[in-house]
Amino acid sequence: MLGTLDTAPALDRTDLLAEPVAAAAHALPRDRLLVAPIDPDLADTAAFCEAYDVGLEVSANCVVVAGRRGEVTRYAACVVLATTRADVNGVVRKRLDARKASFAPMADAVEQTGMEYGGITPVGLPAGWLLLVDAAVVAQPWVVVGSGLRRSKLVVPGAVLADLPGAEVVTDLGR
Template structure:
């Protein structure tokens, strides 16, 4: 999927957003935040996860960069499988059309639910992937909640202890 397709989807939704272009070499969250001056507390990762079963159910989980997705707890149970894992790069591209580092909840196929950690909703604005590694989407969290398959999930992620 191209960033143009993501922008088309955003326009169809009619939600508030700003496109932020970036160098693809700095698309990974920590590098992006450092280079472009965004706070990790207001940066969200869109992470594709799959259930380890014949059906391979997938979900896109949106969590703050300062938290860790609870893959083996809440995510696994919500997928309805005995085991779950992060989708690898090839399965992510095959199912979403997006590369890791550019995954966004906007423009996903209808069969992929979007689960948003409730802490994301506490931010004034968040920055998330833009569909490709050369851009990000800056938007209020309410724009994420407008997605037809979106659901806000309490404790989808765990707080990462400070080192």
């Protein structure tokens, strides 16, 4: 399908999904959520794309952002194409109604999501989280994104990400 990835329906390979991702997969169209095993040492975007012949323009990154206003911290997950970076201090900070916004510390992101760092995905995020998806991601027929584990990747139509719980499509989220 994409590059040299060997995909299968995600529900047939729940062993390749983090627990919250596997639970959320049941609510998605079976033929629209695929998973592929990868070498966990190649999970980082640049190494993954090179090793599996996947273009950066169809690889999406999901980053966790923490926004603070006073004593209140709100979390958001942001999905942007690998050719861009999330506008954390502009678009995301404003959307979280925060004075300060930054990438969530690794330990917080892992604990809050139940996913491995470097494999965090928009599928199966905690209830109540804001999910910001760049319009360029939604426009892709298929994108590759984390599976919740470093040893696999999800392959999903970009439009499916726009329908996930808490999702908002944002123009120019990725810059």
